[in-house]
Amino acid sequence: MLAVVGTIPDPDAPLVDAPLALENGILTANGMPLPPDRGTPALLGAAAVACAHLGIDLPHALLVGDEGLGKGSRALYAHLERILPDRGYSTLAFHYLQPDVDWHNRVLLAVQTMKPCPRLVADAGFMYAAKMSGEALAYDLFTPDAGELAFLADETAPHPFYTRGFILQDDSRVEDLVGRAYEHGNAAACLLVKGSVDRVADKTGVLSTVSAPSEEAMEAMGGTGDTITGMACALVEYGLPVAKAGHVAAQANRYAGELARPNPGSQIGDLLPHLPAALARAMKEAR
């Protein structure tokens, strides 16, 4: 089963450790509605729609409310340290969480006692912590955008906010930055770099690219990166090799954008209804 760990932007939301439900387009976990507008709920929305389309179990959600003070994240980290050794997830994805190196390492230790060890996906804040800890190579997939790739490529930066100017994102330099991230041990086994051209890479370099169709407005929409990561997680859980899952997810996201015809003010809810058709097309082409 796929499990997704993240936060929701409501400090009063309790810790939830429950399977997702998707009924009439409404996503819930333990009865709590999860409007998939941005952040981890957007990832969960895409992952749930993709899992339903692929005929596999909906993801298990490990969530907590956190508005950025980190209290919720730390409570969830403590919960994970306690429960993960006895859980049997085959894919485990970490998302919007307060980056904290010490807690990252404690959670990773707990993960490493799981039998079998799940495939690990990290994005957003937990990816930042994974890079800072020096443990990036323990992960199967990171899904950075261009700015986050620059952060992974800068071995001194503790956060994208402190990425050095000479490294800063520039689409023409993505391949160099991928190489630099691997050179310093700051990338997962596979990278899905989201941008005007999406690139799937590993330590040997860029494996594949996806550049069409192109809906420029999607760059401005919050959550479009989360939907790619959510679909990639579902496809990994479905059984695709990680690099192929990344490629298909990136392609499907573009097809969904083409169907949704967004403008820069569109919200992620406009994209989700198109994911099944987009995914079906991308998977057919990938066969």
Added chain:
Amino acid sequence: MVFGKLFKKRPAKRPGGDKADRGLLVFENTSEVIRAEKMLTAEGWHIKVMGPPPEIQRGCDLVLEFPLIEELNIRRSLEDAGTAPLEVVPVTGPLLSPVDLFQVKDFGEHLMVRAANMKITVEKSTRTIVNISGGGCPDVPYIAARLIGHTLDDAPRPRDIGHTLCGYALNLAFDKAVEQCSP
């Protein structure tokens, strides 16, 4: 299981690993350090007084080590108390400075500004914030929910409601959007 737990290895960390997510607050004089330390400790922050690394050329001979990710929140507390630091630097690179490069993209009716990993998009005719994307800290979705639909004039500032470095980066993008969308 018991033996597994006894012998499991802690992940190897990079140099300065435990401190990779820490920052240093630099102050003008020791009295300010003591005042800031007292205040932040009372607020429950895990901070430590220490000597500055040689790269830091400003301030007194004591600095405060703090959780860097929460820079925006801690800086706001100190500024509100009249104890603003001279400088804030990451432990991993005391010479690193916040991102100061912006990317501005014109979509015609909309303008998008990116600072580091954060993007804000504004409808030019109404100055309404229509989208916020990027980032990885949990305050980003929280801030986005409070800003989207408001104009640059009536929206709360990310620096006032955010807590983390992502919130800080978003504030830079917000200020740049205000500058770009000025009449």
